Amino acid sequence: MIDIQNLHFGYKKGKVFNGLSLQLQPGHIYGLLGKNGTGKSTLLRNIAGLLFPDKGSVRVLGLDPSKRQPAFLNRIFLVPEEFYVPPVRPARFMEVLAPFYPHFNKEYYTRLLLEFEIPLERSLQQMSYGQKKKVLISLALASGAQVVLMDEPTNGLDIISKSQFRKVLAGTADEEKCIVISTHQVRDLENLIDRVTIIDEGKILFDQTLDNIQTHLQFKISFDSEETRGALYSESSLKGNALVVANTTGEEGKVDLELLYKAIIMNRPAVLHAFQA
């Protein structure tokens, strides 16, 4: 659905991607993780056709995003981290946008706005950052677009809204859709994403399904110093040592995304080795 081959991209002041390749399939919610400034937003903008590769190719739904063809634009929706909203109410905003999306579901949009407790009578420009963001998220999910890209969607959302976000997103995902969520707030994606993609220094460091991660790794708290020494990653916590270890028992437990992320950044070769076992 999204096929990125040997992507090279840089701004005037420096290179961001130096040969990045990545394939994203429908039926998944991807968590795109990485440190500040590693290029998550830049990657999403290349996929959305707002930035163009210097070298290499990006294909989305078989099309070249840089050509900005209607058949591409009406199947993709990007929720950017920073955005402009016009001085209109949410209903009017939808009336202007919906004609560009042949499968737009107006009833679902209204339902999402109610779920997010959006003040419907207020102009978008008079809303808080989090409220504006929730309107954009609602538009993205109701648009019927097959490719939905969200850049730091939970940024600015309060605790209740974050769990509402997870709930509505899980309810919207289907076999036809590819949803990509970029964030460094990994905890917000727990129980939501089914594939983890980590980028660093312009390259893909790690790209695995949650199922595969559960098969090969275990996340546990331990007081056993020998087990801690043999862990792929460990950090002490009040409850004991939080560990990432190779899964040798075949038991599949919960994935701790934050620990996984730290393990990849600190000890990638050993973590990848566990996937070859």
Ligand SMILES: Nc1ncnc2c1ncn2[C@@H]1O[C@H](COP(=O)(O)OP(=O)(O)OP(=O)(O)O)[C@@H](O)[C@H]1O
């Ligand atoms: N418009 C721009 N002009 C020049 N350089 C830019 C521009 N936008 C981003 N960069 C640089 O490109 C690199 C990647 O930035 P990008 O915003 O894609 O990272 P990110 O992973 O999304 O970061 P964050 O997690 O902080 O949002 C950074 O070094 C950044 O300084």
